[in-house]
Amino acid sequence: MANVQDYYDALMEGNRQKVETCVQTDLKEGISPVEILNTGLIPGMEKVGQRFRAAEIYIPEVLMAARAMHGGFEVLRPKLVETGAKPVGKIVIGTVKGDLHDIGKNLTAMMFEGAGFQVFDFGVDVPTERFAEAIRTHKPHILALSSLLTTSMLEMKDTIHTLKENGLLANVKTIVGGAPVTQEFADEIGADAFGGDAVSGAERAKELLGVAE
Numbered sequence: 342m343a344n345v346q347d348y349y350d351a352l353m354e355g356n357r358q359k360v361e362t363c364v365q366t367d368l369k370e371g372i373s374p375v376e377i378l379n380t381g382l383i384p385g386m387e388k389v390g391q392r393f394r395a396a397e398i399y400i401p402e403v404l405m406a407a408r409a410m411h412g413g414f415e416v417l418r419p420k421l422v423e424t425g426a427k428p429v430g431k432i433v434i435g436t437v438k439g440d441l442h443d444i445g446k447n448l449t450a451m452m453f454e455g456a457g458f459q460v461f462d463f464g465v466d467v468p469t470e471r472f473a474e475a476i477r478t479h480k481p482h483i484l485a486l487s488s489l490l491t492t493s494m495l496e497m498k499d500t501i502h503t504l505k506e507n508g509l510l511a512n513v514k515t516i517v518g519g520a521p522v523t524q525e526f527a528d529e530i531g532a533d534a535f536g537g538d539a540v541s542g543a544e545r546a547k548e549l550l551g552v553a554e
């Protein structure tokens with residue numbers, strides 16, 4: 342198990358190098374990449390989020406922590422991908438329009454890769470038309486949408502609704518996630534699956550394609 346306090350301290354300092362060192366040290370100690378995510382990086386970032394919510398720290402600090410966290414992800418990415426099986430399908434992923442949060446989305450994309458999917462990441466603030474274009478171009482098996490704001494959740498709903506109306510989801514399953522998103526909301530907007538975190542998101546994606554172990 343990773344030492345969450347080390348991750349938290351490094352993230353709070355916005356010290357990318359330190360975060361990377363924490364990850365490398367844990368890997369050397371034999372802690373698995375998924376465990377490092379779930380017991381180090383993610384809870385560390387959650388603590389940063391709690392302090393932001395309590396107005397003890399402000400957006401610049403959170404941004405610095407987010408950048409430092411990306412450093413940790415970059416070290417983990419190849420390891421997570423390595424542990425995955427052969428390609429099981431294609432996924433288009435993006436954070437919906439009006440929303441610039443991408444930490445959870447990137448993490449989810451990484452777990453999809455780790456689970457053996459080929460991932461096309463369209464970044465943040467993605468309007469419905471771009472998702473439509475992405476589906477036409479890449480012909481994915483799954484469309485994955487992320488939303489971190491209550492306002493952009495409505496955009497998520499519109500995106501799924503519009504793509505369905507245009508027949509673009511006839512052969513594409515949808516999975517949604519992000520801190521405010523729930524199974525209930527996913528059902529309400531007609532998404533095929535919900536992932537409460539990156540790891541279960543990857544599991545749900547495999548289930549959608551019937552390739553879960």
Ligand code: B12
Pocket residue numbers: 383386387389390391393394400401403404407439440441442443444445446448449485486487488489490491492516517518519520521535536537538539540541542543
């Ligand atoms: C970091 C952060 C930022 C950073 C984002 C940096 C970046 N590159 O992403 C910055 C500083 C830019 C930012 C800006 C803003 N933020 Co902000 N931010 C956060 C914070 C602290 C952490 C989010 C995060 O990265 N968490 C860590 C990741 C790993 O968790 P996660 O995103 O939930 O993802 C996990 C799961 O949800 C899931 N998941 C995520 N996506 C998907 C997708 C799929 C398909 C699946 C299966 C799973 C999945 O897997 C992930 C890993 O397990 C949250 C508070 C919080 N604790 O959530 C506020 C928060 C989301 N922000 C908030 C707000 C209000 C804003 C601003 C409007 C602030 C402002 N006044 O300007 C702006 C909005 C900018 C915009 N238009 O998007 C509010 C949202 C409130 C609401 N209900 O709408 C929050 C909740 C803080 C709060 N309580 O006030 N923010």
